[in-house]
Amino acid sequence: MKVEIIAVGSELLTPSFQDTNSLRLTEGLNARGLEVSFKTIVGDDEPDLARALKTALGRARIVLCMGGLGPTEDDRTRETLAAVLGRRLVFRRSIRERIRARFKSRGLPMSASNLKQCYVIEGAEVLDNPNGTAPGLWLETGRHRIALLPGPPREALPMFENEVGPRLAGLGRGFSARREIRLTGLGESAMETRLKPVYDALPPAVNVTTLACPGDLAIRLTYAGAGPRTAAEALLDRVEEGIVRILGPWVYSRTGEPLEAVVGSLLKARGLTVACAESCTGGLIGHRLTEVPGSSDYFLESAVVYGDLSKTRRLGVPAALIDRHGAVSAAVARAMARGIRDTAGADIGVAVTGVAGPGGGTARKPVGLVFVALARERGTTVTRNLFLGGRAQVKFQSSQKALDLVRKVLTPAPERTYNKARTRL
Amino acid sequence: MKVEIIAVGSELLTPSFQDTNSLRLTEGLNARGLEVSFKTIVGDDEPDLARALKTALGRARIVLCMGGLGPTEDDRTRETLAAVLGRRLVFRRSIRERIRARFKSRGLPMSASNLKQCYVIEGAEVLDNPNGTAPGLWLETGRHRIALLPGPPREALPMFENEVGPRLAGLGRGFSARREIRLTGLGESAMETRLKPVYDALPPAVNVTTLACPGDLAIRLTYAGAGPRTAAEALLDRVEEGIVRILGPWVYSRTGEPLEAVVGSLLKARGLTVACAESCTGGLIGHRLTEVPGSSDYFLESAVVYGDLSKTRRLGVPAALIDRHGAVSAAVARAMARGIRDTAGADIGVAVTGVAGPGGGTARKPVGLVFVALARERGTTVTRNLFLGGRAQVKFQSSQKALDLVRKVLTPAPERTYNKARTRL
Numbered sequence: 108m109k110v111e112i113i114a115v116g117s118e119l120l121t122p123s124f125q126d127t128n129s130l131r132l133t134e135g136l137n138a139r140g141l142e143v144s145f146k147t148i149v150g151d152d153e154p155d156l157a158r159a160l161k162t163a164l165g166r167a168r169i170v171l172c173m174g175g176l177g178p179t180e181d182d183r184t185r186e187t188l189a190a191v192l193g194r195r196l197v198f199r200r201s202i203r204e205r206i207r208a209r210f211k212s213r214g215l216p217m218s219a220s221n222l223k224q225c226y227v228i229e230g231a232e233v234l235d236n237p238n239g240t241a242p243g244l245w246l247e248t249g250r251h252r253i254a255l256l257p258g259p260p261r262e263a264l265p266m267f268e269n270e271v272g273p274r275l276a277g278l279g280r281g282f283s284a285r286r287e288i289r290l291t292g293l294g295e296s297a298m299e300t301r302l303k304p305v306y307d308a309l310p311p312a313v314n315v316t317t318l319a320c321p322g323d324l325a326i327r328l329t330y331a332g333a334g335p336r337t338a339a340e341a342l343l344d345r346v347e348e349g350i351v352r353i354l355g356p357w358v359y360s361r362t363g364e365p366l367e368a369v370v371g372s373l374l375k376a377r378g379l380t381v382a383c384a385e386s387c388t389g390g391l392i393g394h395r396l397t398e399v400p401g402s403s404d405y406f407l408e409s410a411v412v413y414g415d416l417s418k419t420r421r422l423g424v425p426a427a428l429i430d431r432h433g434a435v436s437a438a439v440a441r442a443m444a445r446g447i448r449d450t451a452g453a454d455i456g457v458a459v460t461g462v463a464g465p466g467g468g469t470a471r472k473p474v475g476l477v478f479v480a481l482a483r484e485r486g487t488t489v490t491r492n493l494f495l496g497g498r499a500q501v502k503f504q505s506s507q508k509a510l511d512l513v514r515k516v517l518t519p520a521p522e523r524t525y526n527k528a529r530t531r532l
Numbered sequence: 533m534k535v536e537i538i539a540v541g542s543e544l545l546t547p548s549f550q551d552t553n554s555l556r557l558t559e560g561l562n563a564r565g566l567e568v569s570f571k572t573i574v575g576d577d578e579p580d581l582a583r584a585l586k587t588a589l590g591r592a593r594i595v596l597c598m599g600g601l602g603p604t605e606d607d608r609t610r611e612t613l614a615a616v617l618g619r620r621l622v623f624r625r626s627i628r629e630r631i632r633a634r635f636k637s638r639g640l641p642m643s644a645s646n647l648k649q650c651y652v653i654e655g656a657e658v659l660d661n662p663n664g665t666a667p668g669l670w671l672e673t674g675r676h677r678i679a680l681l682p683g684p685p686r687e688a689l690p691m692f693e694n695e696v697g698p699r700l701a702g703l704g705r706g707f708s709a710r711r712e713i714r715l716t717g718l719g720e721s722a723m724e725t726r727l728k729p730v731y732d733a734l735p736p737a738v739n740v741t742t743l744a745c746p747g748d749l750a751i752r753l754t755y756a757g758a759g760p761r762t763a764a765e766a767l768l769d770r771v772e773e774g775i776v777r778i779l780g781p782w783v784y785s786r787t788g789e790p791l792e793a794v795v796g797s798l799l800k801a802r803g804l805t806v807a808c809a810e811s812c813t814g815g816l817i818g819h820r821l822t823e824v825p826g827s828s829d830y831f832l833e834s835a836v837v838y839g840d841l842s843k844t845r846r847l848g849v850p851a852a853l854i855d856r857h858g859a860v861s862a863a864v865a866r867a868m869a870r871g872i873r874d875t876a877g878a879d880i881g882v883a884v885t886g887v888a889g890p891g892g893g894t895a896r897k898p899v900g901l902v903f904v905a906l907a908r909e910r911g912t913t914v915t916r917n918l919f920l921g922g923r924a925q926v927k928f929q930s931s932q933k934a935l936d937l938v939r940k941v942l943t944p945a946p947e948r949t950y951n952k953a954r955t956r957l
Contacts, residue, residue: 109580118741120568122559123752125550134547143545144580148571155569155591162587166580316543327548383836389822390815393836397814400890400923408842411808411818411834413827417876421833421846451842465825498825 108278109144110136111167113159115174115184116258117150128173128263135267140280141169142331151181160191168251169278171271174258176241178220184255185244189228192248196226202233206240234270238262245274252278284330284339286347287363290354291507295319298326298354305349312339313346321496322504325363326350359514366510367395373517374405374455381513382451383409384422384443384458386434387477391506392459407451412443422446433472435460437489440478444489448482455516456482457509461492463501477505481512488512533703534569535561536592538584540599540609541683542575553598553688560692565705566594567756576606585616593676594703596696599683601666603645609680610669614653617673621651627658631665659695663687670699677703709755709764711772712788715779716932720744723751723779730774737764738771746921747929750788751775784939791935792820798942799830799880806938807876808834809847809868809883811859812902816931817884832876837868847871858897860885862914865903869914873907880941881907882934886917888926902930906937913937 112133114126126148133143145167149159156175163170175184189196202225203217210217224241227233234243234254241257243266254271256263290298295317309315312332318325328346330339351358359369374381383392393409396402410421415434418424424442432438440460448456461477468474473493480489490512494504537558539551551573558568570592574584581600588595600609614621627650632642646665652658659668659679666682668691679696681688715723720742734740737757743750753771755764776783784794799806808817818834821827835846840859843849849867857863865885873881886902893899898918905914915937919929 117739118743120558120571121741121752121754122555122562123743123750124741125552125555127550130547130550133545137547144575144577145584146545146573148573150569152569158591159570166583314542316546316549318548325548327546329546385815385818387822388819389827389831390810390818390834390836393810393815393838394813394819394927397812397836397838397888397927398924402814403838403892406814407839408846409815409834409836409838410846411815411822411836413818413822413834414832417833420875421835450845463822467828499823502819502822 108141108169109167110141110169110171111145111147111163112143113147113149113163113170113172114258115149115151115156115159115172117152117181119148119174120150126173128258128260131260131264132171132173132267135272136171136275136279137285137329138283139272139275139278140282141275141278151175151183153183153187156183156187157191160188164191164251164253169275170251170253171256171267172254173256173263176224176243176255176257178218178224178240182223185223185226185228188253188255192228192246194229197229199225199227199233202227202242205242209240234266236262236266238265243270245271280333282336282339284336284343286328286343286361288326288328288347288350288354288358289360289363289366290324290326290357291322291359291366291511293324293354293357295324298324298357301353302350305346305353308349309346310342313342315346320503321494321500322507323366324357359511365395365398366507366514368399370510370513370517371396371399371402371405373514375401377517379454379517380405380407380452381455381457382407382447382453383509384418384447384456385409385411386413386418386443386458386460387463388459388502388505388509389413389463391502392457392509395506395510407453408447410447410450418443418446422450435462435472435476435478437478437480437491440480440489441482441487444480444482444487454483455513457513458482459505459509461494461501461505463498463505465498475501477501477508479505479508479512481509481516483516533566533594534592535566535594535596536570536572536588537568538572538574538588538595538597539683540574540576540581540584540597542577542606544573544599545575551598553683553685556685556689557596557598557692560697561596561700561704562710562754563708564697564700564703565707566700566703576600576608578608578612581608581612582616585613589616589676589678594700595676595678596681596692597679598681598688601649601668601680601682603643603649603665607648610648610651610653613678613680617653617671619654622654624650624652624658627652627667630667634665659691661687661691663690668695670696705758707761707764709761709768711753711768711786713751713753713772713775713779713783714785714788714791715749715751715782716747716784716791716936718749718779718782720749723749723782726778727775730771730778733774734771735767738767740771745928746919746925747932748791749782784936790820790823791932791939793824795935795938795942796821796824796827796830798939800826802942804879804942805830805832805877806880806882807832807872807878808934809843809872809881810834810836811838811843811868811883811885812888813884813927813930813934814838814888816927817882817934820931820935832878833872835872835875843868843871847875860887860897860901860903862903862905862916865905865914866907866912869905869907869912879908880938882938883907884930884934886919886926886930888923888930890923900926902926902933904930904933904937906934906941908941 239262443458464474664687669680868883889899
């Protein structure tokens with residue numbers, strides 16, 4: 108059963124807006140064993156919208172259409188679909204009562220423009236919208252299942268989950284099976300080369316997609332075969348194991364969690380605390396660590412020491428050391444990591460100093476040169492990195508490196524050794 | 533002349549990937565006075581792809597198709613379009629030489645799989661791809677202009693600019709005219725209500741779209757009429773002025789710049805420095821300020837003082853004050869702002885302390901309660917805010933508020949008064 112998602116709205120055809128609802132809808136469809144074959148984005152223009160709807164009905168059996176159900180003149184999805192299907196629009200008093208009550212609860216009269224939202228395509232069911240005035244519609248014809256949902260995610264997504272999802276039951280495989288492996292410290296092409304044996308032996312029922320940005324890779328495995336759930340899970344387990352056996356040292360998550368969440372769980376599990384000294388990352392490491400709820404359990408503080416003076420005053424980095432080696436140096440990174448660990452009273456101190464660019468680079472210290480250091484009781488380690496990309500990319504990669512250093516010292520050695528031993532094969 | 537963009541790739545039909553190339557292509561098309569009417573996303577499945585291409589050729593005159601030009605078996609765009617058009621594929625020796633040279637420059641032999649990239653649809657021009665092996669194609673038929681581009685943005689976007697753009701010359705209006713006004717501190721519906729007089733008098737040649745997230749609003753004006761560039765610019769100026777007259781106090785940019793860049797320019801222009809004390813934002817303010825190249829000129833440091841002890845040790849916030857009022861309080865926010873200003877030796881100190889959630893809220897201090905303070909020579913001000921949304925939204929809104937406080941003290945008073953006076957009308 109082919110599925111098409113249509114996103115309606117002229118703003119979605121500009122350079123600044125993107126349909127993001129469809130990603131969540133796709134997730135919901137996949138969870139029920141339905142795959143999306145086409146996505147269409149079309150504006151408010153009625154003839155264009157009619158064309159898009161006709162095309163979708165011609166090539167898909169399930170059509171989910173979002174947007175264009177509002178009260179304004181350029182909201183034409185309901186009317187256009189009725190015309191395409193050759194069906195009438197029928198006034199529903201119950202919808203008017205609901206909209207009226209909604210307005211009344213805010214002490215407002217119902218606006219006349221909302222009257223058009225009370226019309227329903229003949230034969231359609233009304234889908235309740237608890238977060239807005241626009242009701243959705245569900246229509247089953249001999250060949251098609253069609254859902255109309257409003258555009259705002261806050262309205263559309265709950266309606267999909269509560270109203271559309273249950274109506275799709277039994278149309279798909281009924282379950283989804285997927286895996287997400289995330290890694291850092293390895294380039295995309297190096298990963299591809301290493302994974303060639305896995306890809307060559309990939310069962311046809313497993314799809315692999317890779318999401319790459321400098322500093323982070325995600326490998327997603329999706330089961331796309333028939334068979335029961337147990338067979339799907341077993342197959343995915345096997346492929347996942349094969350990948351982790353090869354890429355183990357770089358893998359930080361097998362559940363799709365971001366690195367800051369993985370580091371957070373490790374710190375929490377061991378009852379340890381961390382503090383950061385950030386120069387070129389400007390606060391990004393602290394920001395990422397504190398995106399995780401409950402991070403106050405292990406994150407003490409971050410000293411964003413952009414100027415040399417702050418490095419000295421906040422962290423006790425000797426001015427002479429900065430003079431001799433420069434602020435971007437292994438020696439200063441070490442001193443920063445030790446300084447933040449000591450002054451914050453943390454178990455682990457991490458520090459970053461580098462040239463984020465675009466200015467400030469020299470032949471000896473080019474843009475992208477970043478020293479990342481980690482201090483703990485046992486001692487201090489420092490890494491020298493040369494990151495490619497613009498300012499934002501350099502900052503992100505630096506934060507990844509810092510978080511990954513923390514992850515590595517917290518990951519039990521046997522596990523890491525095991526993975527390393529296997530890669531040597 | 534209707535334009536359709538097709539993005540090809542099965543990964544684009546999963547919940548994790550989004551076609552982003554089309555946004556940049558749209559920008560390039562708009563700049564030439566061409567608007568996009570349809571966007572289609574389709575997988576690697578050949579019959580589906582053939583359907584999508586046929587549909588596009590039926591409803592658009594300009595079709596830009598990205599993806600599926602690679603060397604692997606599931607790259608079928610070239611072959612499928614040839615079949616749809618009923619044209620042959622012809623081997624081009626010159627492409628083979630180019631690919632071979634590319635491999636040779638890396639000391640590698642050309643892989644046999646790349647041979648399929650040497651085939652060209654009969655009658656098509658080859659579009660050079662300096663960043664990859666996949667050449668693009670440009671085809672003009674009686675009715676259509678069709679471009680095939682590879683999927684990776686690094687390859688597709690330069691090819692669009694260098695090869696496709698010039699071939700579109702003369703097909704559109706030849707220029708784009710747009711404006712972007714950004715504001716903070718005002719809700720979306722409050723904005724809509726206030727702008728009603730502007731919308732009611734909007735010239736039909738001007739389109740307005742709004743991009744909203746909690747804490748930030750962008751209003752984009754696009755000229756969509758005929759007429760010459762001067763008329764377009766004059767019309768947009770008029771609408772823009774009308775909006776700024778009403779929303780002045782909340783407008784931080786009339787050029788689409790983010791708030792951190794606006795604040796950076798203001799600090800730089802006045803030769804002033806800033807330092808931050810961040811609790812619930814966790815480093816986000818520093819991160820945002822340092823996303824702007826050259827921020828080391830005015831950004832001294834940020835003390836991410838997550839724990840109470842750090843607030844006392846780093847900023848000299850009296851422990852008794854925290855005991856009495858709690859860490860999330862106006863008194864502590866003030867003390868943090870003064871503390872960071874003094875200890876960092878900055879002209880301006882900003883501080884944030886709040887409950888980001890999801891945990892940690894109480895009846896008296898609920899999730900979303902955030903105090904934002906600003907200290908300067910003249911004195912210290914503090915604001916109490918109750919932000920809605922999840923942890924990330926609360927953090928972002930807090931950082932917006934902090935940056936906007938800085939903006940406001942740096943914006944010349946006459947300008948602000950002017951705007952305020954006008955809103956009263």
